[in-house]
Amino acid sequence: MNCLEFRRRITAEPRSRDAALLAHRDACQEGCAPFWQRAQRFEDDMETALSAISVPDGLADRILLAQATQERRRQVGHRRAWMAMAASVLIAFGGVGLLWRYTDAHSLPALAVAHMPGEMDALAMTRPITDAQVEAGFVGRATRLRGPAPAGVTYVHDCTVGPYPAVHLVTRMNDEPVVALYMPAMKTGSPEEFHRDGWDGRQIALAGGTLIVMAQGASRGTMDAVARGWQQAIEGPVAPVVGQI
Template identity: 50%
Template structure:
């Protein structure tokens, strides 16, 4: 098993018991570090969703409901308790829903996808346009402008529920990961930072672009975003500041 295959298996089964993966991990310090990072992410994700309700909450709610026939001051006290308990349930449920939404968000899944594709960051030879166009066609998308000259990697990947074209560009020699999701447009353009990765999510005319890099360089992101706007949306030479 080589490093690229290990990272792909790690992304699909981060806690898988495959002996071949264990043997490779014991022999390769880089992949062992990626495995440790993947386990940390899995534990953090499960921990975020594990929200316990206060002890005895159900009993307190039932008690508040059963005291409606008591004197007015007792009724008010227990009604207040019932309202407080209901508020706790709503807040707890809202917190769980928010964490679940974050766990399923494209930027979160993009970062979680990187351990299985980390080897792609080492590739430096520019690609021809044909394999890139074929990957876009496999996702029922098309290039409407010239391919960025510094594209060094392309692969058709499923990132959670998102069907993406995974690319790598190297502006100024530094790798920038690009995930393009056709026919899915994010509401806003935003930046983010997760687990050592800096990212930008960008709505395009025909889909969404997510860029990731392990270095913070706005100039690199700007250059890659502009190049793919031209290639995907066919916007000619318009600058990002004009959009």
């Protein structure tokens, strides 16, 4: 069982005691145990919220009896209001959880990782491609590089990451393949690092779009160098500070 299958199963069945799920949780080194723990805390919160809402004993009998008099009708109205309020609380708790899961599953890091299973062969390529081939990949997405591409680019392809058109690149540095996914005109919030399903990566907001850089097991120094190289290639070289030596 891989990390992606584990997290899908836990998202759908957080309380599952399937032996394969538990074995993967205990053996995984990529953060699946914390993911499992967050899922259990969420379920605990939901169960606590549900247990705090008690239905009065004999409610059905009292509702039938209340129909006999105006006073009972008034009491039924109060109880219905109380039950509607309780139902609203439950819906709110469930809605927050569903919203969090939906937002997380449709984030750019999640979409980028989900894009990779069909692209794993590109990580094994070792022969550098030409600058003209790199440029052609960006032209295919109606954009151009403003600086030189990093050395060691071994793969370029026009892809779609979720609903977003992207330029998919692989840069091999220190014999470590690093993936770069550039989505022109796709604006995101502040930069962030992520760790998902065996991938370490970072989301970088650029002036003209968003850059995702990620790898499996590459050193931080390599990741920094590749991210910096593609940022300067896309946005242009950083202008020197006046008076800087």
